Amino acid sequence: MIRRDWKRLRPSSLVHAMRLCKEFAQAKHNLSVERIADRMGATHDALYKWLATGRMPAILIPTFELACGCNYISEWLAASAGRLVVPMPTGRKAEGTELLDMNSSCAAALQLLTAFYQAPTEADTEATLAALRLHLEQVAYHHANVARYATPELEFDA
Incomplete structure (x- = not known):
């Protein structure tokens, strides 16, 4: 299988x-x-x-x-319908290494995107799409964290 x-x-x-x-x-x-x-x-x-x-x-x-x-x-x-679907993850506090990873994935996505626009026939479109999707998912993760902070959930005492 x-x-x-x-x-x-x-x-x-x-x-x-x-x-x-x-x-x-x-x-x-x-x-x-x-x-x-x-x-x-x-x-x-x-x-x-x-x-x-x-x-x-x-x-x-x-x-x-x-x-x-x-x-x-x-x-x-x-x-x-022409919409991009990015799942909103349930968040936890981000560590410094995760923010650095997001920064490097953004740089990698922009580098692939620049190469694509310079020579679309020679660029690896699958790699470019994968890099852009990864960056958007990482941004969505932090979006969910900030949104949760803006509207906190109720905490019940035991």
Whole structure:
């Protein structure tokens, strides 16, 4: 069986996104299609039909993704509308080395981006996209930390 890097997978179509969700649930949570359908409150026959055709009712997409434990459909829908999806991580206090890593990844992304704009046919577009995505994810991490500080969560005493 092929090991997949589930964090780096990007669906190419709606049907592919639905099948990735199903495969993720099978690989990571050991769920069958029947069990996923049960968690959704649907029949397994209906779920098989939706997986084959890609015509799942939109109102059931969040339920399906929750049952599977991943968000490939939502990511594909956003990407197909020209939106960049960056998951907002749950934060912790950043260390100095992480801030230095963010600075160096920014420099690496800008260097690859400059090389791309100077000679687009010779540039490594996959490496450029990966570097830009990494930098955006690191910035999103710090964005979540600052947002949490701005609106603190309630602390309950035991």
